[in-house]
Amino acid sequence: MIAGALRDIVIVGAGQGGFQAAASLRQEGFTGSVTLIGTEADLPYQRPPLSKAFLKSGNADQLWLRRADFYEKNAITLVPDCRVNRIDRDNSTVYAGDRRFRYDHLILATGCRNARPPIQGLERALDLRTLSDARRLRTAAARARRCAVIGGGFIGLEFAAVAAGLGLDVIVAEQASRLMARAVSPEISARFADKHRGLNVDIRVGKSAAAIDDAGLHLADGSTVAADLVLLAAGVVPNAELAAEAGLIVENGIVVDEQLRTSDPNISALGDCAAFPMHDRGFRVRLESVQAATDHARHIARRLTKGDAGPYSAVPWFWSDQADWKLQIAGFAQPDDESEMLEDGSVLRFSGARLTAVETINAPKLHMKARRLFAETPAPTRAEALARLDVEERRRMAAGA
Amino acid sequence: MVQITFVQPDGNRTTIDAAIGDSVMQTALANGVDGIFAECGGAMMCATCHCYVDEAWAGRTGKREDGEEDMLECAASEMRETSRLSCQLKVSQDIDGLVVHLPEEQA
Numbered sequence: 001m002i003a004g005a006l007r008d009i010v011i012v013g014a015g016q017g018g019f020q021a022a023a024s025l026r027q028e029g030f031t032g033s034v035t036l037i038g039t040e041a042d043l044p045y046q047r048p049p050l051s052k053a054f055l056k057s058g059n060a061d062q063l064w065l066r067r068a069d070f071y072e073k074n075a076i077t078l079v080p081d082c083r084v085n086r087i088d089r090d091n092s093t094v095y096a097g098d099r100r101f102r103y104d105h106l107i108l109a110t111g112c113r114n115a116r117p118p119i120q121g122l123e124r125a126l127d128l129r130t131l132s133d134a135r136r137l138r139t140a141a142a143r144a145r146r147c148a149v150i151g152g153g154f155i156g157l158e159f160a161a162v163a164a165g166l167g168l169d170v171i172v173a174e175q176a177s178r179l180m181a182r183a184v185s186p187e188i189s190a191r192f193a194d195k196h197r198g199l200n201v202d203i204r205v206g207k208s209a210a211a212i213d214d215a216g217l218h219l220a221d222g223s224t225v226a227a228d229l230v231l232l233a234a235g236v237v238p239n240a241e242l243a244a245e246a247g248l249i250v251e252n253g254i255v256v257d258e259q260l261r262t263s264d265p266n267i268s269a270l271g272d273c274a275a276f277p278m279h280d281r282g283f284r285v286r287l288e289s290v291q292a293a294t295d296h297a298r299h300i301a302r303r304l305t306k307g308d309a310g311p312y313s314a315v316p317w318f319w320s321d322q323a324d325w326k327l328q329i330a331g332f333a334q335p336d337d338e339s340e341m342l343e344d345g346s347v348l349r350f351s352g353a354r355l356t357a358v359e360t361i362n363a364p365k366l367h368m369k370a371r372r373l374f375a376e377t378p379a380p381t382r383a384e385a386l387a388r389l390d391v392e393e394r395r396r397m398a399a400g401a
Numbered sequence: 402m403v404q405i406t407f408v409q410p411d412g413n414r415t416t417i418d419a420a421i422g423d424s425v426m427q428t429a430l431a432n433g434v435d436g437i438f439a440e441c442g443g444a445m446m447c448a449t450c451h452c453y454v455d456e457a458w459a460g461r462t463g464k465r466e467d468g469e470e471d472m473l474e475c476a477a478s479e480m481r482e483t484s485r486l487s488c489q490l491k492v493s494q495d496i497d498g499l500v501v502h503l504p505e506e507q508a
Contacts, residue, residue, distance in 0.1 A: 046442045062427065062443075070433050294440050298508070319446045328446070364445070365471035372475055 006104045006304060007032040010094060012084045012242070013109030014038025016046060017271030017293030019065050021107050024301030026074045035101055036071075037079040037094075042131055043068060044078075048290060050134040051158040052321050056165075058138050060131065087246035089264055105304055108243055108254055108262070108269040109297070112236035112288060119150070120211035125232040128155055140229050144168060148217040148227035150209045152179040154320045156233030157196065161322040164199040171202035171225050173209055173217065175234070183318070184329065185339035185347045188359045192322065199323055209234075238273040238286060251275060253286040258311035260300050268304075270296035278332060279313035280378055285332065289318050315374040317367075324362075330370035331357035342391060355385040403497040407434045408455075410505050419492040425501060426450040426487040436503035443488035445469060448476040449507040450487040455500035459483060462490055462499065478504030 009025060011018045014036050022036045038044065045063040054063060071078045079101075086095040093102045114127050126140055127133045137159075141147070147163050149156040152174030160170045172179075178189035179196075193203050204219075211218040216227035238253040249255040249263040253275035260268050260276060271293035275286045295314035302309040318329040333339075333349035333356040340348045346366055349357040358370035366389060373380055373388045380388070402418040405428055409415075419428040429437040429450075438449035445468055454462050459482075465473070466489045473480045487501065 048444065049442060065430075066433070067431050073433055290440060317446075319441070319444060321444065326444075364468040365474075368448075368471050368475035 006030075008035070008103050009033065009105045009107065009304065010035045010037065010101045010103040011107040011109055012037050012094060013111055013239075013271075013273075014040070014044045014078065014080070015109060015111050015271070015293065016044070016065065016290055017111070017297050018107070018109035019044040020294045020297035021109060021270065021301055022076045023066075023074070024298045025305065026076070028301050028305035030301070030305045032104070033077065034075065035077045035079060037082050037084055037096065037101065039081070039083045040130060040132075041081045043080075045131055046290075047129075050131065051128055051155050052162070054134055055138060055141070055159065055162045058135075063131065084242060087242060087267075089246055089267075092266065104266070106267045107300060108267060108273060109271050109293070110239035110242060110273045112238050112272040114232060115235045115237050116232070117150075117209070117234055119209050121213050122232065124212045125150065125230040127232055128159060129236075137231065141166065141168065144229035146216070146225075146227045147171070147229045147231065148173065148225045149231045149233055150217070151232070151234035152176075152203065152205065153233060153235060154180060154183070156231065157192065157322050158320060159231055159233065160196060160201045161199060164196075164201050165323065168229075169202075170200075171204060171217075171227070172196070173207040173219060173225070174203070174205045175208040177206050179203070179205065180320075182335060184327070184359055185333070185337075185341075185349060187339055187341045187345075187347045188327070188361070191345060191361065192325075192327070195323065195325055236272070236288060238275075240273055243267075243269065243273075251284075255284065259303060259309070260296055260312055268300045270300060276312060279311060281332075287316055287332075289316065291317050315371055317371055326362055326364075328360050328364065328367040329357055330360075330367055331355070331374050333357035333359075348385060348389075348391075350382060353381050355380040355382065358389070403492050403494060404499075405492065405496070406498075406500045407436070407452075408500060408502045409436060410503060421492050421494065423492050424488050425452070425490040425492060425499070428492060429487065434503075436507065437487060438507045439488060440508070445472055445486060445488065447508075448472040448486065451476040451478060451504050451507060452485055452487045452490075453481055453483045453502040453504065454485055454490075455502060456483065458496070458499055462496060465489070476504070477506040477508055 044065045082096045084096045146169040149172045152172045163170045208220045210220045217225045240250045243254040244250040254269040272288045275284045316332045320327045337349045347359040360367045405419045406416045417432045441447040
């Protein structure tokens with residue numbers, strides 16, 4: 001695909017990834033039209049602070065990715081409050097009700113929405129995904145005394161830390177046997193469980209929610225947790241229906257190749273909704289992170305303007321702020337990858353002899369070293385990892401490792 | 402209002418009226434200054450808001466925050482004595498007239 005052939009690029013989804021795709025297309029010198037369509041009324045904004053700084057401050061001015069005049073200056077047509085409901089691939093057109101947008105290339109950045117497990121009275125629970133969710137949650141938290149959080153993942157735990165800091169009673173019910181089980185090692189899960197208990201958060205693992213009513217949250221084991229605020233934070237599902245209905249391949253998200261193209265080469269997908277091949281690892285993943293959204297966006301923009309961007313191979317990284325702890329993850333580990341705890345409490349993850357991720361708490365130096373290691377060494381061995389990360393001096397492994 | 406001047410790698414200068422309490426990073430983004438990405442939104446996670454404080458201002462913008470140096474060491478452009486993450490530079494009356502230089506690369 002060459003730049004000259006593309007005139008109109010349409011981006012569906014105006015979150016961090018959609019925004020970045022639009023901005024990067026202009027940075028790369030794309031001169032055709034760029035249309036950025038989002039379902040929300042506000043300007044594109046950052047989501048990570050919604051469960052952190054915004055919950056405390058309520059200040060939305062700090063959230064906008066750019067001010068309104070940025071879109072004008074860069075000739076990006078921002079279409080807010082608009083839900084695309086159909087892709088007509090034969091005519092290269094997307095439809096939103098009676099509005100239509102023709103494209104030469106389409107970028108799907110539709111993100112995720114909260115998973116809604118079968119819990120009776122679930123409509124009483126609040127969500128924390130969008131800015132309007134966060135505004136509603138702030139108002140409710142100001143009136144609440146006891147919060148129950150369904151789900152001990154990043155969002156649930158970040159909220160729990162803020163709510164505990166506001167002096168509320170908080171309980172977190174996690175269905176799995178440990179916190180953040182999909183994303184971190186058992187060792188890091190355990191450290192965070194202790195941390196939250198130290199904040200007076202009542203952490204209950206292996207507990208699924210059954211019903212919500214006036215009394216609060218009822219767990220499947222028959223116990224009841226008194227609560228005047230229930231937050232649903234039980235994971236997300238990718239918004240992939242639009243792609244599936246258009247006949248694109250969907251399997252835990254919109255399937256893309258190493259160029260981030262869907263099964264239709266005129267359509268790319270990025271960020272939370274895209275299942276992409278993890279470079280050199282032989283499997284596909286879907287990552288819910290700012291890093292994946294922005295790195296995907298830049299890669300697609302480069303390919304569309306320069307014709308080729310090579311295979312996508314950016315190093316995944318992630319962070320979560322919970323009270324005064326900053327968790328940072330470099331690389332990508334699968335839940336059953338082995339783990340080794342270092343003396344300072346950081347954890348190295350391995351798949352066989354290969355280092356797959358480094359998990360740290362309040363250790364930015366080690367985190368950045370790990371990112372650099374992954375960027376420079378495609379498949380670091382245990383020996384390389386230990387040498388490059390200066391593990392010698394903190395070599396004492398956790399008991400039993 | 403406090404004035405801050407951003408100097409692009411090609412020497413191009415933009416002077417902005419900054420709001421007290423904002424960070425230099427937020428000032429740049431709000432005014433469409435190229436060359437500051439700020440992907441993590443000021444969480445000191447990404448080192449894509451790297452800037453060099455003008456020599457004339459050396460020592461007048463405070464010390465680096467905990468962890469800032471570790472991030473700067475991994476910034477896309479070389480770290481110098483004058484390197485800061487602009488998300489950690491708060492706009493105040495004390496830095497009226499500040500000049501910062503933007504690096505060649507942020508990511």
